[in-house]
Amino acid sequence: MLVREVMTQPALSLPVGATIDEAMRLLVSARISCLPVVDERDRVVGVVSESDVLRDPLEPDPRAHARSSVPPPPRHHQVESVMTRGPFTTHERADVADVAAVFAERGWKSIPVVHDDRLVGVISRSDVVRALSRCDEEIQADVRLRLASDGLPGWRVRVCDAEVTVSGVRSRRDASLAEAVAASVRGVRRVVVLPPEQTAVTTQIGRR
Incomplete structure (x- = not known):
């Protein structure tokens, strides 16, 4: 974020x-x-x-103090x-x-x-x-909406404990795009992108 x-x-x-x-x-x-x-x-x-x-x-309250001739500070x-x-x-x-x-x-x-x-x-x-307090359902809906608005509605999105997992990408370029889109959604703490070979590409938000 x-x-x-x-x-x-x-x-x-x-x-x-x-x-x-x-x-x-x-x-x-x-x-x-x-x-x-x-x-x-x-x-x-x-x-x-x-x-x-x-x-x-x-100004001191005189009821709480002994009488003093010292003037209060300006x-x-x-x-x-x-x-x-x-x-x-x-x-x-x-x-x-x-x-x-x-x-x-x-x-x-x-x-x-x-x-x-x-x-x-x-x-x-x-x-x-x-x-950070957003629920998984709200985060998932936002990620899907942003992917769809970028012309990428076919990618699958799963969210658990604010961790977003995206699958269905076909290239490393797609993986980088998915990571960028998911990381921009409020409340996301971690992004995992699964490329075709199922080797997870993981990004910890804010720890690049």
Whole structure:
């Protein structure tokens, strides 16, 4: 799977001049935990998360503290004062398997997706999990539909635990085509193509 096939688009974002209050309202209304921050050309210059907006000091509740003459620290007002600058991004044709590995290693919840340095979408852990949660029947139907649309309805398709097995191909060129078509379907984790001699050609998605 490619990032463009599972990402959320268009992406919600904030202009670099937005306020922290605007960021909080959008995070709450969209029920997300992180937002890209873009400049006037839609280039990603930062990301702002729930933890970032909490860096804006809160006024202490006097009921919970002994009286103090120390004034509270000054508030931040603009997103750019608390955002993470120069964030990690990915691109539309990146492999979802590589993005999933980044999520697992870094613990991030989302990554901005760019094309020619401009924001085009966001891929989140939820997007990846949603794609991987598809049932075998849905995957099989999609693979068959895509093969038929490419003029290849005679190939046989079987799906078990998100592993697609394609048989009926007549050449190695056909095998490569079958592999490419099946691997492009959301939720596919592995592709096995059986050529005429029944020697399986196996591809682990994202491990080429």
